[in-house]
Amino acid sequence: MSAIFLLVVGLGAMALGYFIYSKFVAQKIYQLDPDFKTPAHEFEDGVDYVPTNRFVLWGHHFTSVAGAAPIVGPAIAVIWGWAPAFMWVVFGTIFFAGIHDFGAIWASVRNKAKSVGALTGDVVGKRARSIFMIVIFLVLLMVNAVFAVVIAGLMMNFSSAVVPVWGAILVALIVGQLIYRRVMSLPVVSVLGVIALYALIFIGPSVPIQMPSEVAGMSGNAVWILILFAYAAIASLLPVWMLLQPRDYINGLQLFIGLLVLYGALVLLNPTLVAPAFNSDVPAGTPSLIPLLFVTIACGAISGFHGLVSSGTTSKQLNKETDARFVGYFGAVGEGMLALAAILAATAGFATLGDWQAMYSAFGQGGVNAFVEGGAYIIHNGLGLPEVTAATLLTVMAALFAGTTMDTGLRLQRYIFQEWGDIYQQPWMKKPAIATGLAVGSCLLLAFGAGGADGSGGLIIWPLFGTTNQLLAGLTLLVITVMLVRLKRPMWYTLAPLCFLLVMTILALLLQLRTFWNQGNMFLLVLDIVVLIAAIMVAMECAAALKRSRSEVAEQQP
Template sequence: MDVLILLIVCSAGYVIAYNTYGKFLANKIFRLDYNKQTPSVTLEDGTDFVPTKKAIIFGHHFTSIAGTGPIVGPAIGVIWGWLPAVLWVFLGSIFMGAVHDFGSLIISMRNEGKSLSEIAARYINPRVRMIFFLIVFVTLLLVISVFGVVIAAVFTQFPNSVIPVWAQIPISIWLGRMVYKRGFSVPLATIIAVILMYVSITIGGFVPVTMPAIAGIPASGIWTILLLIYVFIASALPVTVLLQPRDYINAWQLFIAMGMLMLGVIASTIFGGLNIAAPAVNQNLPAGTPPIWPFMFVIIACGAISGFHSLVASGTSPKQISMKKDALFVGYGSMLLEGLLGLLVIVCAVAGIAMGFETESGLLTGTDAWNNYYGTYLGASGLSGKLAPVVNGAANMMNSFGLPHTLGVTLMGVFIASFAGTTLDTSVRLQRYIITELAGDFKIKPLTNIWVATSFAVITAALLSFSNGTGGTGAMTLWPLFGSANQLLASFALLLITIYLKKRTRLGWLCTAIPCLIMLTITNWAQVDNFRKFNSDNKIFLAGISASLLILTAWVFIESLVVFFKTKNTESAAAKSAGA
């Protein structure tokens, strides 16, 4: 009953937050003008700028920002106890993550759908733009390279997910064609697409696919190559052909999965067996576990706040929102839904897993089951180890209303791989935007071409992926830096939004300035700790990058501080004329 009450209270809290704080931000702080046209209308080109129905753009935006982040992060973060993880996800998503996402979306829509890097040049200075570009480029490079490895690992761990994930491509193309070319009913097309998706999942359950090594390249390397070829094509096509409809049906996959998990919580509560096995605050941390301050706030990123979201909110989404009134639903609402997903993952990891699972030594339940996974620091394990408590916990809860455990595991495998795929698609497209914007500024004409810029994005990712051999795992060398770099990007986005609001509101900029200062403190604290650890472990390369990030952070903060104090409030006429 405690788990069910927790989810009911948090869900109600999200609804209240959306209708109070969210609308306050939209109407009083950002002063949305619902009569003004959006970039998708004024700059419509049929490829990237495409006016889109609210439900479809919400699905695209949500699946793009989610990925595996709200799954892996909370699964690791509960090691410090379920209570701090729940509080960070719940409060962080309302007052930090959703504000960050919504603010990034609005300032991009008010600047022709440009990226944060380009906007930084307008509101701070060109030097800061280059720092933004460098951090954004490296962040996306890591995401593209690593998510290829993640999907390859999921395909290996869940071979039943291979057919359903690849089957989503023709289903999505059919959906996009029927809606945009044939004028087919969106609800009817959605129902057919979702049914086809679950038919493919059923087929995949009976037909697992295992990739063999080819020409001396292991399965992980083959999958990485195939995925990079796919995203090269998918990210250069018009968004309505594949990216948007695929994200949309994946969003429905998420809604159904979350509904099944909620039903599992209710059924498990009614029939008994769903109890929190993890401590509220863990006082006996396993050896090697970093301190909760600041690392929980870096490890649990998606679900609370994540810098990657600002790239989507200032990349693909502002080019597709057709009406200003949809911005709150897409920008603020999707982050709250991701927070709810993060909370469901926490429940799977601290209660669902305790319902029991078989090991070589027999059935483990309760605290024994939880300790089996969290008796060591989960963050140091491979991807399969990080996903195991969530996947098995979710399958346990869904089994409580009659869904076979093996089918539950397959559904979760497809769910995870699909979300990683949507993030991979979007990341390559975002990288292309970044490259073409910078190329346009520096008059490098070849790189302004869609196919050339996309090729550059994919080739650089491939070089990083195969830098350590044919396995395609080269990016994992730099992955320890991603968490802090990602949250540093969130800090920079909040800093930029704060400067933007300083000129337009008297005190409204405090809504982003306070989260910005919190994130800057946490991020730099983590960076310093990382630098010390890398240095003591003689990892000179990683230590050097950490030191560079600290220097860049100080540089951006000082430059932004100067601009902030020089900026005068021109609230009345100028602020109103800037409304979007």
């Protein structure tokens, strides 16, 4: 089958989702009010609460939630064939991710920009809040620790990407000053910022920087991880307008340009999908398609991490409540477009079926490498760009998104410690510097405590990320659904995705439980049991909260 057919169908369906379905949700379900005073105005402080242009905020939100996951997940999941991955990404984006991300922003804005974890205590109950906070902490711990490993690995393997990755930070700092000080208009700043970013990408191969394999008794990979966490700690304490917003905004623009380059090359080359639609000859040890597909592809279909970003940083910067549709739902569409590109690169970016099968010789293979190699093949043959330049472009794209997600993730982890300080009345934990230190310390403890000298400890618990992340998405949908019930609005648009996610998450946890037992991996087995218990408790809390809320609404009726 022609890859162009999938491209047109996928993009067309997502466009219909945004222009029709999200408009319906905004008007009939969330009922956005353009005159509502958002927390960004009510609590404006110039650091975390900053009213922001919706295009700039979209850039922050989109690149924070995108990361490397919408590349890695789909590029692994195509081992079952391109059809299941394609259908889950498209339908998941339209009916799951969009309403989840959009709803998390709306729910937080309507409750003084509280994080979805803190909001759970008010909407559902203290017991649910305790479960939520534990799940949130686990997800953030995994994301921050693993993305540091991913970025470090990319810079070790692709020395041409080092200059563009770190140079983008300087570009973002300059862009932030130009926008905030109103030196130039946003369109002019945007053009100059993108030109500077792409200039760095073309310069990168000419000035490769290779970290030595060993520095002061540490591996080069470990040194990069320490540098990344030092940077992320500083970035999490800076005002959002100074680095976080402009970095995410410029990265958002470069992603769309990168997607246009990849999509344009694909149209000109018109490659055939060499992978089968449904792969009946999967490698030995590959788990079953159902339910693993729905936790392998999280970002790009629906992801609980998005709810943390929506209610953690995005809701504090929303200028008008009506901007939530563009920022939240269209942010999910942008990620769906990235996931679609990953699917096409990982299935049409190989010359033969044999080449594709060599890449996917075991479950878990593919990922970023399949995206970079497949995408570079398409761009090189479609547009004639040198393959090393195309590979650098895609590597930088993946590394920059992982970096922006890590920036936001560490800031969110700082918020978690501050919220714990508020909940348990520990004022010292509410201080930003201390909370940041605790966040970084916990990540490094996992990275080096569990992973040893190379700092790859996050990879040890990564197999549980998919299920834990989808459980978090279910919790977020639970909060939104209870709010809708109390407001006497239709709830099925959020309740149906909630029920589906809970069923798939519990099935996946049970399947993984057997896998860890057979492997003799007691550490992951215990963690799996903890998450499974949390999932069951979430299902029970869901039923109880909905029943309680419907009873309260019934009693209020005359």
